[in-house]
Amino acid sequence: xxxxxxxTFLPYRLYRLADAVSREFSRIYKDRxxxxxxxxxxxxxxxxxxxxxxxxxxxxxxxxxxxxxxAVAELERRRWLTRKPDEKDxxxxxxxxxxxxxxxxxxxxxxxxxxxxxxxxxxSAEERTAIAxxxxxxxxxxxxxxx
Amino acid sequence: xxxxxxxTFLPYRLYRLADAVSREFSRIYKDRxxxxxxxxxxxxxxxxxxxxxxxxxxxxxxxxxxxxxxAVAELERRRWLTRKPDEKDxxxxxxxxxxxxxxxxxxxxxxxxxxxxxxxxxxSAEERTAIAxxxxxxxxxxxxxxx
DNA sequence: TTTAGATGGTTACAAATGAAACCAGTTTGG
DNA sequence: CCAAACTGGTTTCATTTGTAACCATCTAAA
Numbered sequence: 001x002x003x004x005x006x007x008t009f010l011p012y013r014l015y016r017l018a019d020a021v022s023r024e025f026s027r028i029y030k031d032r033x034x035x036x037x038x039x040x041x042x043x044x045x046x047x048x049x050x051x052x053x054x055x056x057x058x059x060x061x062x063x064x065x066x067x068x069x070x071a072v073a074e075l076e077r078r079r080w081l082t083r084k085p086d087e088k089d090x091x092x093x094x095x096x097x098x099x100x101x102x103x104x105x106x107x108x109x110x111x112x113x114x115x116x117x118x119x120x121x122x123x124s125a126e127e128r129t130a131i132a133x134x135x136x137x138x139x140x141x142x143x144x145x146x147x
Numbered sequence: 148x149x150x151x152x153x154x155t156f157l158p159y160r161l162y163r164l165a166d167a168v169s170r171e172f173s174r175i176y177k178d179r180x181x182x183x184x185x186x187x188x189x190x191x192x193x194x195x196x197x198x199x200x201x202x203x204x205x206x207x208x209x210x211x212x213x214x215x216x217x218a219v220a221e222l223e224r225r226r227w228l229t230r231k232p233d234e235k236d237x238x239x240x241x242x243x244x245x246x247x248x249x250x251x252x253x254x255x256x257x258x259x260x261x262x263x264x265x266x267x268x269x270x271s272a273e274e275r276t277a278i279a280x281x282x283x284x285x286x287x288x289x290x291x292x293x294x
Numbered sequence: 295t296t297t298a299g300a301t302g303g304t305t306a307c308a309a310a311t312g313a314a315a316c317c318a319g320t321t322t323g324g
Numbered sequence: 325c326c327a328a329a330c331t332g333g334t335t336t337c338a339t340t341t342g343t344a345a346c347c348a349t350c351t352a353a354a
Binding site: 036037038064066067070089090091092 | 309310311312313318319320
């Protein structure tokens with residue numbers, strides 16, 4: 001009889017690892033600022049790119065548009081971002097972080113980098129290369145935007 | 148000003164990849180049998196090990212005990228598994244797949260293996276090795292049970 | 295014993311999510 | 325022009341999830 005060994009099954013390993021990393025990482029934005037993951041990603045997207053539309057945010061950070069919509073609404077409620085309607089196309093809104101939003105972003109960036117550094121701290125140079133190239137290979141083979 | 152590049156940030160890449168893989172993989176158990184992920188994992192755990200307790204299931208497949216509890220309840224409702232109280236400790240229940248549950252498991256196993264094969268199909272031998280060792284390195288550095 | 299604390303598992307409640315319907319506004323083809 | 329189809333974004337509803345509280349049972353220490 002054919003058996004599946006869950007522990008070595010790639011989709012399961014990937015998910016469990018991502019889940020554990022993500023859970024740990026969420027402390028940075030959740031414990032400190034009470035943000036959800038979509039809210040954090042929205043902040044990160046705007047912090048990185050300055051001004052974006054909701055659609056662009058969804059594409060950049062791989063979120064469904066309902067998640068983006070809700071995250072934007074919440075950040076707006078906090079006055080961490082503002083919407084500016086597009087001149088030409090009135091369906092579109094341009095989103096930008098306020099001073100407060102930008103300040104929160106700036107405060108978190110070093111923490112996120114430290115987190116990543118710590119995560120890789122125990123690994124050898126070869127192992128890090130392995131992760132980089134392994135992920136890249138899977139991404140091109142699967143993630144639509146990267147295909 | 149310090150910026151975080153989301154696209155190359157490890158936690159984000161991991162999560163997005165796992166999410167995409169998982170979403171694709173879920174077709175096997177969701178579309179065909181209407182199972183949720185916890186239900187699928189429960190099935191997979193019992194298929195692999197024969198008989199387990201809820202706690203053991205949670206440990207093996209990295210699920211919170213409420214997820215396990217609900218998944219077990221649903222699989223029991225479908226008559227895909229049965230509970231047998233422990234003789235010595237009456238808090239514990241031993242879970243086993245029924246014939247129907249086992250049949251569903253047996254039907255899915257080849258599909259899951261084919262999925263994994265396809266996922267890796269486009270990659271070179273080096274890339275596969277890279278994934279294996281990269282994940283392993285991160286796992287030992289992070290996932291509690293593997294630490 | 296008795297009792298305080300652990301442990302296996304369930305439940306209640308609030309929050310997060312996804313799918314689909316929806317409401318502008320915009321483009322396209324006749 | 326004008327309707328059909330499309331697009332950006334929001335809302336609704338059902339389902340899933342996480343946290344915490346909760347039973348019941350078991351263990352250990354006084």
